[in-house]
Amino acid sequence: MKENINLSRRRLFSRRKDNALRPPFVRDDVEFTDLCSRCGDCITVCETKIIVKGEAGFPEVRFDNAECTFCGECAKVCPEPIFSLDKSPPWTLEASIQESCLAHRGIWCQSCKDACDVSAIRFTPTLGRAPTPELLLDACTGCGACVAPCPADAIVMIKPQTTPQ
Known part of the structure; x- marks a missing residue:
């Protein structure tokens, strides 16, 4: 007799790669979702309101x-051992300019x-033609000012x- 296995339930317990963008200063040696209690304190103190409640x-x-x-308030308020204000750079995010860029389509x-x-x-x-952007990754802090x-x-x-x- 063949047993039916519900794969959707099995995925619930499997560890999947966390691709969400997390706040700055998160330690590299921790799995964010294992330690975060979801208290929301970092969301409340974020001065620019870029930290939001995400998946789960x-x-x-x-x-x-x-x-x-990079004010560090999210790291200071967190009750869990997730952050390190000594981390430099605060994260490894970087900007990426997609083909939908107006300059790539000839618009200034x-x-x-x-x-x-x-x-x-x-x-x-x-x-x-219109000048096209060049991203200098060595200078990019990943602050996201260019996105909005x-x-x-x-x-x-x-x-x-x-x-x-």
């Missing part, structure tokens, strides 16, 4: 309206460059080992 109630970072200032736009305080995005003039002002939603923040969706 865990805090996630979203750059829809603002950027991270430099809103991402204007929003980037560390000048990690530059535009090189090209004869006969992009009129084409062409900039996403990614973990370097992943690809954008």
